[in-house]
Amino acid sequence: MPESEYNPPPLPQPFTNTPASQITPIYQGAEAHLYKTTFLSPPIPAALKIRPSKPYRHPILDRRLSRARILQEARCLAKLVKEGVAVPALLGLDWEGNGKDGGGSWLVMEWVEGCVVRVVLERWEGVIKARQGYMGGIEGEEEKVVRRLLRRIGGAVGGLHRAGVIHGDLTTSNLMLRPFSRIGDQKGNVDSGEEEEGGSSDMEGDIVLIDFGLASQSSQDEDRAVDLYVLERAFGSSHPRTEEFFEEVLSGYRESYKGAGSTLKRLEDVRMRGRKKSMIG
Numbered sequence: 082m083p084e085s086e087y088n089p090p091p092l093p094q095p096f097t098n099t100p101a102s103q104i105t106p107i108y109q110g111a112e113a114h115l116y117k118t119t120f121l122s123p124p125i126p127a128a129l130k131i132r133p134s135k136p137y138r139h140p141i142l143d144r145r146l147s148r149a150r151i152l153q154e155a156r157c158l159a160k161l162v163k164e165g166v167a168v169p170a171l172l173g174l175d176w177e178g179n180g181k182d183g184g185g186s187w188l189v190m191e192w193v194e195g196c197v198v199r200v201v202l203e204r205w206e207g208v209i210k211a212r213q214g215y216m217g218g219i220e221g222e223e224e225k226v227v228r229r230l231l232r233r234i235g236g237a238v239g240g241l242h243r244a245g246v247i248h249g250d251l252t253t254s255n256l257m258l259r260p261f262s263r264i265g266d267q268k269g270n271v272d273s274g275e276e277e278e279g280g281s282s283d284m285e286g287d288i289v290l291i292d293f294g295l296a297s298q299s300s301q302d303e304d305r306a307v308d309l310y311v312l313e314r315a316f317g318s319s320h321p322r323t324e325e326f327f328e329e330v331l332s333g334y335r336e337s338y339k340g341a342g343s344t345l346k347r348l349e350d351v352r353m354r355g356r357k358k359s360m361i362g
């Protein structure tokens with residue numbers, strides 16, 4: 082969709098008075114709209130996530146659903162921040178969000194610098210494809226950087242599960258890579274613009290988990306294993322060139338908390354069921 086055609090819905094209170102220059106639409110999905118804005122004074126960058134009300138749903142059901150989902154998301158974020166898991170901090174919310182045209186519920190959270198892992202991996206795949214042609218192999222350094230990234234992803238998911246939260250929608254679009262702070266890094270080369278060949282330096286950073294709209298609380302191996310399985314399938318379909326390194330996600334996961342071993346064992350059952358299902362269906 083060309084940008085000029087994107088007509089974001091009217092903002093709910095209290096954002097109706099926010100000057101357009103201070104609130105930028107960045108994403109429109111089926112369920113949510115995301116804006117970059119600021120919060121407090123002096124302002125800090127923030128992400129505003131709005132779940133617009135659905136005109137086709139009965140208004141009472143609609144309010145109940147959107148309230149339940151935004152509260153669930155907010156609860157998970159608050160709990161995870163407290164547990165030290167890398168997620169954006171929750172800054173505020175309103176589950177009714179009355180606007181002129183029905184509004185919708187919203188929450189404001191800390192803005193995460195960087196970009197989603199999906200984009201990082203697509204860039205990496207693009208570099209390899211361009212250099213080697215479709216059948217080309219992957220060189221040592223390229224393999225190392227992607228392995229490191231995948232291992233950190235496993236660690237992040239393990240941290241989440243250790244805290245007793247199941248994500249419910251683990252894809253590479255719901256993982257962000259926040260670059261390590263460049264200010265005063267070991268080399269002291271603050272923003273020198275130096276990039277390693279193949280862009281490996283832009284694959285370093287902290288993994289931040291986002292989008293807890295389908296999250297729930299559970300410490301069951303089954304639920305954790307399904308979470309991992311969903312992620313594995315997402316890698317397989319969105320990033321086929323990284324599939325052979327998926328074991329790194331599992332190694333990172335294994336090291337991240339005590340019960341990880343039994344979840345990984347359960348993952349084998351979940352995979353088996355998945356294969357059977359795809360053979361029948």
Ligand SMILES: Nc1ncnc2c1ncn2[C@@H]1O[C@H](COP(=O)(O)OP(=O)(O)O)[C@@H](O)[C@H]1O
Nearest residue numbers: 108110113115128169191192193254291292294
């Ligand atoms: N806290 C944040 N900081 C920066 N960007 C964000 C943040 N939260 C979400 N985004 C961006 O907005 C997109 C959609 O947000 P998400 O919560 O995944 O919504 P949806 O439920 O529609 O998938 C993300 O893929 C990411 O690019």
Ligand SMILES: [Mg+2]
Nearest residue numbers: 254255291292
């Ligand atoms: Mg998402």
